[in-house]
Amino acid sequence: MTDRLPHHLRSDALDNRDRILDAARALFATEGLKVPMREIARHAGVGPATLYRRFPTKQMLATEAFTDEMRACRAIVDEGLAHPDPWRGFRLVIEKTCELHARSRGFTEAFMATFPNAIDFVAERAYALNSIAELAHRAKDAGHLRPDFVLDDLILMLMANRGIQTTSEAARVAASRRFAALVIQAFQASPQHSPLPPVARLAPAAPRKAR
Amino acid sequence: MTDRLPHHLRSDALDNRDRILDAARALFATEGLKVPMREIARHAGVGPATLYRRFPTKQMLATEAFTDEMRACRAIVDEGLAHPDPWRGFRLVIEKTCELHARSRGFTEAFMATFPNAIDFVAERAYALNSIAELAHRAKDAGHLRPDFVLDDLILMLMANRGIQTTSEAARVAASRRFAALVIQAFQASPQHSPLPPVARLAPAAPRKAR
DNA sequence: AGCTAACCGGACGGGGGCGTCCGTTAATGT
DNA sequence: ACATTAACGGACGCCCCCGTCCGGTTAGCT
Numbered sequence: 001m002t003d004r005l006p007h008h009l010r011s012d013a014l015d016n017r018d019r020i021l022d023a024a025r026a027l028f029a030t031e032g033l034k035v036p037m038r039e040i041a042r043h044a045g046v047g048p049a050t051l052y053r054r055f056p057t058k059q060m061l062a063t064e065a066f067t068d069e070m071r072a073c074r075a076i077v078d079e080g081l082a083h084p085d086p087w088r089g090f091r092l093v094i095e096k097t098c099e100l101h102a103r104s105r106g107f108t109e110a111f112m113a114t115f116p117n118a119i120d121f122v123a124e125r126a127y128a129l130n131s132i133a134e135l136a137h138r139a140k141d142a143g144h145l146r147p148d149f150v151l152d153d154l155i156l157m158l159m160a161n162r163g164i165q166t167t168s169e170a171a172r173v174a175a176s177r178r179f180a181a182l183v184i185q186a187f188q189a190s191p192q193h194s195p196l197p198p199v200a201r202l203a204p205a206a207p208r209k210a211r
Numbered sequence: 212m213t214d215r216l217p218h219h220l221r222s223d224a225l226d227n228r229d230r231i232l233d234a235a236r237a238l239f240a241t242e243g244l245k246v247p248m249r250e251i252a253r254h255a256g257v258g259p260a261t262l263y264r265r266f267p268t269k270q271m272l273a274t275e276a277f278t279d280e281m282r283a284c285r286a287i288v289d290e291g292l293a294h295p296d297p298w299r300g301f302r303l304v305i306e307k308t309c310e311l312h313a314r315s316r317g318f319t320e321a322f323m324a325t326f327p328n329a330i331d332f333v334a335e336r337a338y339a340l341n342s343i344a345e346l347a348h349r350a351k352d353a354g355h356l357r358p359d360f361v362l363d364d365l366i367l368m369l370m371a372n373r374g375i376q377t378t379s380e381a382a383r384v385a386a387s388r389r390f391a392a393l394v395i396q397a398f399q400a401s402p403q404h405s406p407l408p409p410v411a412r413l414a415p416a417a418p419r420k421a422r
Numbered sequence: 423a424g425c426t427a428a429c430c431g432g433a434c435g436g437g438g439g440c441g442t443c444c445g446t447t448a449a450t451g452t
Numbered sequence: 453a454c455a456t457t458a459a460c461g462g463a464c465g466c467c468c469c470c471g472t473c474c475g476g477t478t479a480g481c482t
Binding site for chain 1: 427428429430431432
Binding site: 159170174175181190199201 | 372374375381385386388393397398410412
């Protein structure tokens with residue numbers, strides 16, 4: 001899926017590549033995906049040409065830079081799925097996902113892929129969503145998750161979490177943590193929940209053959 | 212506060228001014244505050260100079276363009292405050308506020324004033340926040356609002372609501388409506404709410420003297 | 423050491439947004 | 453009807469970002 005890491009790069013080239021990725025990770029996290037490519041190049045101490053040579057497009061750079069986060073994302077849903085208590089697992093997924101996304105502004109944008117041409121995180125996202133759907137199903141059966149919960153609510157929650165922007169990362173994480181707790185409270189089954197307004201189709205999030 | 216509306220504008224000038232405001236309202240709502248000034252001018256059918264002559268800065272334009280929303284915002288909190296049942300009033304405020312913000316992407320940005328130099332909505336915002344604080348106090352006393360609710364939670368909710376972005380306005384409003392319902396569920400007092408993570412200071416939103 | 427190819431980054435032309443200047447147009451009052 | 457003057461908008465110079473080309477540099481191999 002992702003292009004093979006070129007095996008026979010010269011040592012300086014490989015070094016530059018790493019520095020570029022480090023810079024990209026740092027800047028994407030703090031500034032979001034919209035940082036100018038040149039800013040990344042400058043921060044990495046290389047020329048623009050070098051950056052474009054290794055990563056012709058920002059999407060390729062982002063895809064490469066966010067593999068760690070993508071792995072973490074997968075680990076989170078797997079952990080939640082493996083938890084003996086589905087409701088506990090569900091809560092864990094929400095908490096950790098919110099924190100993960102709060103830590104990197106750019107990752108959320110990439111994951112959401114609200115961008116012109118979607119980064120090919122689609123497969124990973126579909127996997128995560130499917131897993132969570134399964135988890136939600138179990139949590140409903142256990143009577144802890146409200147029955148009218150739908151998967152779109154989780155996407156709604158993710159989109160909402162993205163809106164939380166503060167000055168420092170620490171403040172953002174703290175705010176996101178509290179937000180997650182509130183969301184969990186909202187999702188919890190309760191004898192007295194009034195009916196929810198209907199969902200609207202949000203994003204082409206379903207693993208469809210669209211295109 | 213806001214510059215006086217120039218009394219002695221020539222008729223064509225006044226006409227242009229109105230068209231500019233209409234265009235600004237439309238574009239701010241759909242595209243957000245970041246639309247180029249020239250785009251607004253083009254959409255209004257005037258030259259850039261005319262736009263800049265009437266509204267030297269984007270903030271002034273936004274301030275003028277969003278007076279309706281601002282008025283609506285004030286009306287909402289007043290209505291909520293006047294409601295005999297404080298919890299019912301609180302819910303109304305949340306629902307209507309979410310919808311109002313869902314309808315205009317730009318208004319939220321202006322209201323939040325996350326921007327370089329804050330638009331002088333600060334006074335209005337402070338008024339709204341103070342009113343809601345009072346309302347929340349009553350709702351807590353009535354035992355319907357969870358006791359650990361703080362005003363920052365509402366700001367958190369607004370920020371989160373801003374994150375909801377969809378293709379159409381209708382979808383955004385629908386999503387926002389459901390979001391509001393979930394938030395209300397989260398805020399409702401419940402025998403079984405686990406303690407919330409601590410809040411982090413979010414924005415310099417705190418009204419200076421009051422409280 | 424010396425060669426060669428891989429690699430580097432400064433520089434270029436294009437595009438777009440910004441705020442302002444100034445020559446032209448037309449609304450207004452007599 | 454006509455002078456006056458407010459008002460208009462095209463055009464200018466500035467800055468920033470984009471993606472690419474090309475002459476100089478250096479790693480790596482013999």
